[in-house]
Amino acid sequence: MSTASAWFPYRDSTSDFEVFAFPHAGAGSIAFSGLRQALAGTGVALVPAVLPGRERRLRETPHRDMDALLADFEQMAQADGFAAFQGDYALLGHCSGALIAFEIARILERSPCRDPHLLISCxxxxxxxxxxxxxxxxxxxxxxxxxxxxxGTPDALLADPGFVEMLERPLRADFVLFDGYAYRPAAKLATPILATRGPDDPDLSADELRVWQEQTTGGLSTMELGSGHWALTEAGTARLAKEIPAALYAGRGA
Structure with a gap:
């Protein structure tokens, strides 16, 4: 069984808020290094998830099925008494990671812990x-x-055969998971949602972005940032680093 420290090895309990972040397909915690640095000093700590098959969990088999990933997460959280989710926190996901964050928000809202203050889908x-x-x-x-x-991945890295070999296993597994996802209707989240898209994203229109409203009674905010399908550009990261603390502190004071 995996542990909370395996999933979230970079926690910061001294912050006002922790944002548990799930990366795009094939990626690890380094995908959020820019946003993590940009949030420093705001009282909001970015806590990237390390999923099986990458970084310190490289020898573990990556999940190829959403139900299996969620069962692993819930078993871990239950064993830990949901301790990681008793404070003030939010969930964030980038690309396919946002789908994972959404399903985890569903788990947490029906569990003996605090609800997320915010779900951020990029x-x-x-x-x-x-x-x-x-x-x-x-x-x-x-x-x-x-x-x-x-x-999402520098060309120099993709030109390295060793890197490609290491990345292919989690990358392909994540796409198998994403392509095999089947939505199951359930109660709407109470957690508010912030959904973002690139202004010229060919895979996500502004009208489609607004459909996130169907998943929450807590309200939906939308914004455009980044470039194309990639949200975590330098400019996109800088804007998120302002928007996330503003939304979290405003929500806590409401």
């Missing part, structure tokens, strides 16, 4: 609109070619 379709990307079935070269086109 560059992700609402769960009712998730469609098969076809990425999970692509040959290796085409998989990485299309991944490079999103701007």
């Amino acid at each position: 560059s992700c379709l609402p769960p009712t609109l998730i469609r098969d990307t076809g990425m999970s079935h692509l040959p290796t070269a085409e998989l990485f070619s299309r991944t490079a086109a999103t701007g």
Whole structure:
């Protein structure tokens, strides 16, 4: 069984808020290094999740099924008495990580812990609109070619055969998980949602972004940031680092 410290090894209990963040397909905690640094000194700590099959959990088998990932998370949280979620916190996900964050918010709202103050979805379709990307079935070269086109991984790294070999297992597993996702209707979240998209994202329109409203009674805010499908550009990160603390402190004072 995995542990809370395995999932979230970089916690900061001295902050006013912790934002538990789930990265895009194939990525690890380093994907959030810019946002983590940008939030320093705001009272909000970015706590990136380390999922199986990457970084210090490299030898673990990455999940290829959402139900299995959620069962692993819930078992971990129950064993820990939901201790990580008794304070003031939010959830954030980038691309496919936002789908994981949404499903984890559902778990936490029905569990003996505090509800999240906010769910932040960056560059992700609402769960009712998730469609098969076809990425999970692509040959290796085409998989990485299309991944490079999103701007999420530096070309220099993708030119390194050793890096490609290491990344392919979690990357492909994440796309299998995402493409196999089946939305199950349930009670709406009470947690408010902040949903973002790039102004020229070909995979997520402004109208589609607003469909996140169907998932919460807590209200939806939307914003455009980043470039294309990639939210965590330098400018996008800087804007998020202002928006997240403002939303969290305003919500706590409401």
